[in-house]
Amino acid sequence: MLTLPMNKFLLTILLYCLSVTAVRPVQAQIIESDSAASLVSTQFTVDSRITQLKAYLMTKNKNLVNDSEFFVSEADRVHIDWRLVAAIAGLESSFCLHIPNGSYNCWGWGIPGGAEHGIGFTSFRDGITVVSEGLRDRYINEGRISLDQIGSMYAASPTWASRVRFFMNDIENYRSLADSLEPSINL
Numbered sequence: 726m727l728t729l730p731m732n733k734f735l736l737t738i739l740l741y742c743l744s745v746t747a748v749r750p751v752q753a754q755i756i757e758s759d760s761a762a763s764l765v766s767t768q769f770t771v772d773s774r775i776t777q778l779k780a781y782l783m784t785k786n787k788n789l790v791n792d793s794e795f796f797v798s799e800a801d802r803v804h805i806d807w808r809l810v811a812a813i814a815g816l817e818s819s820f821c822l823h824i825p826n827g828s829y830n831c832w833g834w835g836i837p838g839g840a841e842h843g844i845g846f847t848s849f850r851d852g853i854t855v856v857s858e859g860l861r862d863r864y865i866n867e868g869r870i871s872l873d874q875i876g877s878m879y880a881a882s883p884t885w886a887s888r889v890r891f892f893m894n895d896i897e898n899y900r901s902l903a904d905s906l907e908p909s910i911n912l
């Protein structure tokens with residue numbers, strides 16, 4: 726059995742590895758001088774939301790970890806909360822663990838009440854895109870801007886919004902654990 730300091734050490738290493746994989750180039754600045762261009766600086770940034778979601782999904786469904794950046798980028802693209810689509814997947818399918826075979830539908834998207842199956846997607850990323858755009862177009866743009874307002878149309882259950890909120894908070898609180906360990910990384 727691992728001791729608490731050993732568990733903390735292993736978690737620290739895991740979080741460091743996840744943060745390294747979330748590093749992406751933001752922009753290279755090129756300055757023209759006469760006929761020659763020179764690369765002045767390359768900046769790198771870590772989007773902590775990606776690191777946070779990767780670490781969280783690692784505990785829920787490792788098959789989704791590589792889609793963490795996609796969850797965040799799609800949310801940014803359509804201007805919705807970056808945790809929302811992942812949280813709905815948490816509620817509707819235990820983070821894609823319980824879905825109709827081959828459907829990639831982790832969100833219960835397009836499944837009318839009482840039906841066994843709904844819309845199928847070609848991949849988790851396809852589903853993330855369709856659900857993100859659908860939430861923006863069919864809910865938020867139509868004035869449903871709170872989880873309670875979305876939930877009253879999205880699902881028959883009156884507890885849908887509070888359960889999605891639970892997962893959104895769970896994702897956010899997981900970040901607190903990651904942030905508290907990050908400064909202890911010394912390489």
